[in-house]
Amino acid sequence: MNPQLVLSDELLRLYLDIGSMPPDEASRSRVQNLFSFYKPHLANKAQYQRIGKEMSPELEASLLKSGISSDLSLEDMATKTTLKLILNESRNDFPYVNISGNEKLQLNYTGSFFKEPREKCIAHLKSLFQNAMSIQVYDKYLYVTDRPAKDNMELLSNILRLMDESACRTLTVYDSKPSIKMGLERIAQHCKRTFPTITVRIVPSSAFIEKHDRYLIVNSSSGKVEILLSSGFENLFDNSKDFTYMIRPI
Numbered sequence: 001m002n003p004q005l006v007l008s009d010e011l012l013r014l015y016l017d018i019g020s021m022p023p024d025e026a027s028r029s030r031v032q033n034l035f036s037f038y039k040p041h042l043a044n045k046a047q048y049q050r051i052g053k054e055m056s057p058e059l060e061a062s063l064l065k066s067g068i069s070s071d072l073s074l075e076d077m078a079t080k081t082t083l084k085l086i087l088n089e090s091r092n093d094f095p096y097v098n099i100s101g102n103e104k105l106q107l108n109y110t111g112s113f114f115k116e117p118r119e120k121c122i123a124h125l126k127s128l129f130q131n132a133m134s135i136q137v138y139d140k141y142l143y144v145t146d147r148p149a150k151d152n153m154e155l156l157s158n159i160l161r162l163m164d165e166s167a168c169r170t171l172t173v174y175d176s177k178p179s180i181k182m183g184l185e186r187i188a189q190h191c192k193r194t195f196p197t198i199t200v201r202i203v204p205s206s207a208f209i210e211k212h213d214r215y216l217i218v219n220s221s222s223g224k225v226e227i228l229l230s231s232g233f234e235n236l237f238d239n240s241k242d243f244t245y246m247i248r249p250i
Contacts, residue, residue, distance in 0.1 A: 003042035006078045008088035011099070012043055013051040033099040034087070037107055042081050046070040108248040117239055122162065128218050128225060128247075130164045136217040138174045139232050143184045153187045158237045160195045170199045178204035217250075226250050 007015060014021075014030055015038075021027045044063055048055040068080065078086050078095045089100045097105050111121050129135060137159070143152050163169050173184060181204050188200035214229035229236065230244035 002040075002082055003080070004039035004082040005041055005085040005087060005097075006074050006081060007041045007043065008074065008086060008096075009047060009051050010089060011087055012041070012047060013053070015041070016051075016053055030089075033089075037087050037097060037099045039083065039107075041087075042068065042077050044068050044070050044072055044077060046072075047074070047077075106248060108246050110244060110246045112242075112244040113239075114242050115240055118236060118243060121236065121243070121245055124247075125162050125227075126164075128220070128227075129162050129169075130220075131222060132163075132169065132218050132220045134170065134172065134217075134219045135163070136172045136174060138215040139229070140175075140177075140214070141232050141234060142173060142175075143180050143187065145180065145183065149187070152183070153190055155233060155237070156184075156187050156200070157191055157194065159233055160191055160198055160200070163195075163198055165195060165197050168197050168199070170201060172201045172203055174203050174205045224250050 011034060014034060018031060021031070043055075045055050045060055068077065072080075074086050075095065078084050084095055085105070086096050087099055088096050090098065092098045092103060097103055111124070113121065142155065142159075160171065163171065173188075175181065175184065181202050184202045188202060191200065192198075214232040216227040216229070218225050218227065225247055228246045230246075231241065235241040235243040236245075
C-alpha cells in the first residue's frame with residue numbers, strides 16, 4: 001500500500017516506541033488519538049535521525065529508490081503521499097491534522113454501494129439500532145406528497161424493520177416543514193399496527209435544517225453516533241441506485 005500521510009517527529013517517535021512505552025494514562029491517550037487518525041505513513045532518514053532512531057538499510061534503500069531523499073521536509077514528503085496530510089499534536093493549518101482535538105478533518109467509516117445489494121449496511125444499521133435509547137431521523141424525502149401513499153408507508157416500514165422490536169422503542173422524525181406533519185403522522189399511525197412496540201414521533205423542527213438533508217443520530221448505552229446518508233433512506237432500500245453512508249462517534 002502506498003504511504004497515505006506523514007507523521008510529525010513527535011508522533012513518529014511515539015509510533016516507533018509503542019511496544020516499549022510505560023502504561024500510563026497520558027501515553028495511552030496519545031496512542032489512542034494517533035490510531036484514531038492513522039494511515040500508513042511516509043518517513044525519511046533525516047526524520048529518523050532527528051528523533052534519535054536508526055532506520056534499517058532496507059527501508060532506506062527502498063525510500064531512495066522511490067525518490068524519497070533525506071533532505072525532504074515534512075511538507076515536501078506530504079506531497080508524495082496519497083492524502084497529502086501531516087498528523088501532529090498542535091497545528092491545525094493545512095497540511096497539518098491535529099490529533100489532539102479541535103480538528104475538522106476526521107477518519108470515519110464509510111460504505112458505498114453502486115447498484116448492488118446493501119445487506120452489510122442494513123445489518124450495520126440494525127446493530128446500531130439494537131440497544132438504542134433514542135433514534136433521531138431527519139430526511140427531507142421521507143415523506144413526499146406526490147409519491148404514492150403506499151410507497152411513503154413502505155419507506156417508513158422499512159426503517160422500522162431496522163429497529164429492535166423485542167423492546168419498546170421510539171423513533172423521532174424531525175422535519176422542517178410542518179405542512180407535511182399530518183401526512184407523516186398518518187402513515188406512522190398506520191405502521192403502528194405492524195410495529196406495536198415502536199412509537200414514531202413526528203416533530204416539526206428547524207434544528208436540522210442547516211445540516212445534511214439525510215441525517216441520523218443514534219444514542220445507545222455503548223455510545224452516540226451520527227450517520228449521514230448520501231441519498232436518503234429511499235436509496236438505501238433501492239439496489240438500482242447508488243448509495244453511500246458515513247458513520248462517526250460523537
